[in-house]
Amino acid sequence: MIREDRFLISHKAYAVDLSSLRGAVTxxxxxxxxxxxxxxxxxxxxxxxxxxxxxxIGTLWDFQDDDPADGRRFLERHEDGRYGGDCDGRWDGSGYWGAQNLETVAQHLTVLRPMLAAYPAIPDGYDGWWRFA
Known part of the structure; x- marks a missing residue:
């Protein structure tokens, strides 16, 4: 993936929580x-x-040859964008689609509501914009 400073919706960019990388060597x-x-x-x-x-809101996933040092390295090595992100929740300003668990819905909306209201700003705690090459 490539990090860009400017947001263009046509680039299908993602803002990422770099500290949230999780996974395992299998x-x-x-x-x-x-x-x-x-x-x-x-x-x-x-x-x-x-x-x-x-x-x-959701996740990006990838299979890589070895354990990346951190979230930034994981994204720099992530090349296959054909599946995009796995969307867990979506807010359009009037309706929500996604999780059925009310606690999860509330967590999603605390991020998605202000995110959409501040379009195209990057939400606090996220790094962006990342797009597939």
Whole structure:
């Protein structure tokens, strides 16, 4: 991924919580390589749905050859953007889509409501904007 200072919705960029990287090194069942790092990192992003700007919250994931040193290194090595982010919740200004657990909904909306209101600003605690090359 590439980090950009300027937000363009057409670039499908993500703001990422660099401290949220989690994952594990797992033995590879195929034998092509001895092991791989299966990692996830929390992210937020804006998209347009039917002409309406929405704020999304979820994760970016990737399989990498070895354990990255930190979230920034994980993103720099993340090359396959064909699946994009896994969206866990979405806010369009009037309706929410996502989690069914009310505590999770409340957590999502504490990020998504001010994020959409401040479009296209990066929410506090996130680093951005990251996009796939």
């Amino acid at each position: 033995p590879s069942p195929q034998g092509r390589r001895p092991s791989y790092f299966d990692g996830r990192i929390n992210a937020v992003w804006f998209r347009r749905r039917r002409g309406v700007t929405v704020a999304c």
